[in-house]
Amino acid sequence: xxAVSQTPKYLVTQxxxxxxxxxxxxxxxxxxxxxxxxxxxFLKIMFSYNNKELIINETVPNRFSPKSPDKAHLNLHINSLxxxxxxxxxxxxxxxxxxxxxxxxxxPGTRLLVL
Amino acid sequence: AQTVTQSQxxxxxxxxxxxxxxxxxxxxxxxxxxxxxxxxxxxQMILVIRQEAYKQQNATENRFSVNFQKAAKSFxxxxxxxxxxxxxxxFCALENSGGSNYKLTFGKxxxxxxxx
Numbered sequence: 001x002x003a004v005s006q007t008p009k010y011l012v013t014q015x016x017x018x019x020x021x022x023x024x025x026x027x028x029x030x031x032x033x034x035x036x037x038x039x040x041x042f043l044k045i046m047f048s049y050n051n052k053e054l055i056i057n058e059t060v061p062n063r064f065s066p067k068s069p070d071k072a073h074l075n076l077h078i079n080s081l082x083x084x085x086x087x088x089x090x091x092x093x094x095x096x097x098x099x100x101x102x103x104x105x106x107x108p109g110t111r112l113l114v115l
Numbered sequence: 116a117q118t119v120t121q122s123q124x125x126x127x128x129x130x131x132x133x134x135x136x137x138x139x140x141x142x143x144x145x146x147x148x149x150x151x152x153x154x155x156x157x158x159q160m161i162l163v164i165r166q167e168a169y170k171q172q173n174a175t176e177n178r179f180s181v182n183f184q185k186a187a188k189s190f191x192x193x194x195x196x197x198x199x200x201x202x203x204x205x206f207c208a209l210e211n212s213g214g215s216n217y218k219l220t221f222g223k224x225x226x227x228x229x230x231x
Contacts, residue, residue, distance in 0.1 A: 031217065041154075041204055043221040055216050088158060094217060103150065104210070104219060106160035 003027050004107040006091050012113045013081055020077045021110045023091030030095065031055075032074035033104065034066060037088040046089075049074050078112075086114045117142045119209050121222035128197045129230050135182075136192045136225045138207030148210040149183065149190045150219070155203040163205070166190065197229045 004025045013019050025032065033056075034046040048056035049068040063079045078085060091107040118141045128134035140149070151163040166174045166183050173181050178195045194201055207222040 033218070035219075041224050043206065043219075045218045045220075048216065048218060056218055090160060092160075092219075103148070103162060103165055104217075105162075106152075109158050109160075111158075 004091055004093055004105050006089075006107040006110050008110060009108060010111050010113075012115065014115055015081055015083060017081050018077070018079045019081060019112070020075055021089055021091075021112070023074045023076070023107055025072055025091075025093040025105070025107075027093055027105060028095075029093035029105075030071055031093060032068065032071075033092040033094070034074065034076050035090040035092060035106075037090060037109070039087070043090070047074075047076075081112075081114045083114050086112055088112070117144075117209050117211065117220040119207050119220050119222040121207050121225050123225045124223070125226045125228070127228040127230055128194075130197055130199060132197055133193060133195045134197055134227065136194075136205050136207075136227065138190045138192070138222055140188050140190060140207070140209045142188075142209060142211065144211045149181075150208040150210065151179070151181070151190075151192045152206045152208060152221075153201075153203045154206065154224075155200075160206075164192065194227075199229050199231060201227060202229045203227060 007022045031050045033048045037043045046060045047066045052068045065077045068074045088109045090109045092104040094104045095102040120139045147168045149166045153161045153163045164176045182191045204224045206224045208219045
C-alpha cells in the first residue's frame with residue numbers, strides 16, 4: 001500500500017563502517033531522488049535517477065554511491081561513515097514532466113546516527 | 116542557481132486563529148512549481164499545497180491558501196482556523212520544470228506551534 005518506502009527507518013552505526021539504505025516506490029514513477037536533512041532540518045538534494053540513469057549529483061562525497069537496479073528502486077550505499085553523515089535521508093519519486101499535476105512523493109525517512 | 120528564503124525560523128499562533136508564513140525565492144527559470152511541505156514530529160514530509168508559476172490564480176486546499184506574487188517572487192502560506200495538528204515544521208520549496216532534472220530546492224523551514 002505504501003507509495004514510497006525506505007528501510008531501515010533507523011540506523012545506528014560506528015564511524016568507518018559501510019551501510020546501505022534501500023528505497024522502493026510502487027507509484028510507477030520514473031524518477032527517484034535522495035535528499036539529506038541535517039541536524040538543523042535543512043533539506044538538500046543529493047542524487048536523482050531517471051530510468052536508472054544518474055541525472056543529478058549535487059557535489060556529494062564519493063563515499064556516497066547510489067544504485068538503481070530498476071525504475072522502482074534506488075539504494076544509497078555509504079562507505080567509511082563519518083560523524084557528519086548523521087542525518088535523516090529521504091527518498092522521493094516523481095513522474096518526469098508528463099503531467100502538470102505531478103509532484104514529488106517522499107518516503108518516511110531513515111534516521112542515520114554515526115557514533 | 117535557485118534559492119528559497121524563509122525569514123521566520125519560528126512562529127506561534129493560537130488555536131482557531133490565522134497565521135501567514137513567508138517565503139521568497141529566486142530563479143532564472145520562466146516556468147517552475149512552488150510547494151509548501153509540512154513536517155510534523157513524525158518527520159514524514161507531507162505536501163500541503165502546490166502552485167504552478169504560470170497560473171495567476173492562488174492555490175487553495177481547505178484551510179490552506181497561498182499568496183503568490185510572481186513579480187515579487189513571493190509565495191506565502193496562510194493557515195486559517197489553526198488546529199493543534201498544524202504544529203509542524205513548514206518548508207517552502209521551488210522545483211524547476213523542463214528538461215530532465217527536476218529537483219526541489221528547500222527553504223530552511225519555519226517551525227509553527229499552535230497553542231491551545
